[in-house]
Amino acid sequence: MKLCRFTQTGNPAVRIGLIATDRSxxxxxxxxxxxxxxxxxxxxxxxxxxxxxxxxxxxxSVQDVxxxxxxxxxxxxxxxxxxxxxxxxxxxxxxxxxxAYDLVYDAVRPEIFFKSLPEKVVSPGEAVGIRxxxxxxxxxPELALVISSSGRIVGYTIGNDMSSRDIEGENLLYLPQAxxxxxxxxxxxxxxxxxxxxxxxxWNIQLEIRRQGKTVFSGETxxxxxxxxxxxxxxxxxxxxxxxxGAVLLTGAGIVPPDSFTLEAADxxxxxxxxxxxxxxxxxxx
Ligand code: DO4
Ligand code: MG
Numbered sequence: 001m002k003l004c005r006f007t008q009t010g011n012p013a014v015r016i017g018l019i020a021t022d023r024s025x026x027x028x029x030x031x032x033x034x035x036x037x038x039x040x041x042x043x044x045x046x047x048x049x050x051x052x053x054x055x056x057x058x059x060x061s062v063q064d065v066x067x068x069x070x071x072x073x074x075x076x077x078x079x080x081x082x083x084x085x086x087x088x089x090x091x092x093x094x095x096x097x098x099x100a101y102d103l104v105y106d107a108v109r110p111e112i113f114f115k116s117l118p119e120k121v122v123s124p125g126e127a128v129g130i131r132x133x134x135x136x137x138x139x140x141p142e143l144a145l146v147i148s149s150s151g152r153i154v155g156y157t158i159g160n161d162m163s164s165r166d167i168e169g170e171n172l173l174y175l176p177q178a179x180x181x182x183x184x185x186x187x188x189x190x191x192x193x194x195x196x197x198x199x200x201x202x203w204n205i206q207l208e209i210r211r212q213g214k215t216v217f218s219g220e221t222x223x224x225x226x227x228x229x230x231x232x233x234x235x236x237x238x239x240x241x242x243x244x245x246g247a248v249l250l251t252g253a254g255i256v257p258p259d260s261f262t263l264e265a266a267d268x269x270x271x272x273x274x275x276x277x278x279x280x281x282x283x284x285x286x
């Protein structure tokens with residue numbers, strides 16, 4: 001079941017919906033659901049969505065709505081170096097930081113960093129950013145965990161952890177500047193509810209980058225290549241920290257374009273996860 005946030009043409013009020021078919025959305029706000037949080041905190045979420053879907057709800061055509069990021073009020077955090085591919089690429093990127101990446105891949109404590117405030121998250125169809133002071137910019141296609149305030153994984157979505165690799169590679173202390181800036185985090189298009197970690201580990205992740213109508217990079221990985229268990233990542237995120245609005249945790253990137261590749265303005269970034277859907281964003285210099 002897919003839960004989304006959307007607006008209707010000519011009406012800025014945010015509504016909550018259930019994706020009914022490829023072409024239609026059931027309007028849960030009609031049934032009194034005004035915030036996603038009210039649903040995501042429920043321990044009987046899947047049953048409740050089933051119950052709501054059987055009531056008489058307005059059905060909107062997807063053409064008449066704009067999907068918003070499903071990140072409503074949660075902080076977005078990200079795990080790093082969870083795939084062997086990520087560790088290897090970063091060790092090549094920076095001699096200076098190579099041993100840090102090598103060590104963290106095998107360390108007990110994972111790398112987890114703050115990524116975005118909810119109000120800064122980019123929605124599907126909007127532009128993600130590349131920094132004007134960076135020379136080497138890439139998208140990072142990542143499975144995102146949607147977590148309740150009590151630390152339960154309640155769903156999955158797609159995240160793009162946009163990164164400036166030259167800034168990150170120059171000095172690890174520059175990581176926040178390489179990772180956090182306008183348009184550096186896109187999440188969407190909706191939340192897939194009611195799947196277990198074992199099911200999610202069967203999914204694959206694809207990245208396609210298009211430039212002037214042509215594919216300039218494509219790559220693929222499997223969620224099962226993530227080295228750490230999801231509950232292990234969540235447990236570390238919630239250590240000594242409360243998330244009253246829940247949290248979204250990106251689980252790391254396993255697809256890395258070649259070192260000669262950098263994003264350009266007007267590129268199109270398409271991330272598809274087989275069990276969820278596709279998150280598509282254009283690129284703009286910020
Ligand atoms: O420390 C660098 C960031 C790692 C990261 O974002 C990833 O592996 O996805
Ligand atoms: Mg990442």
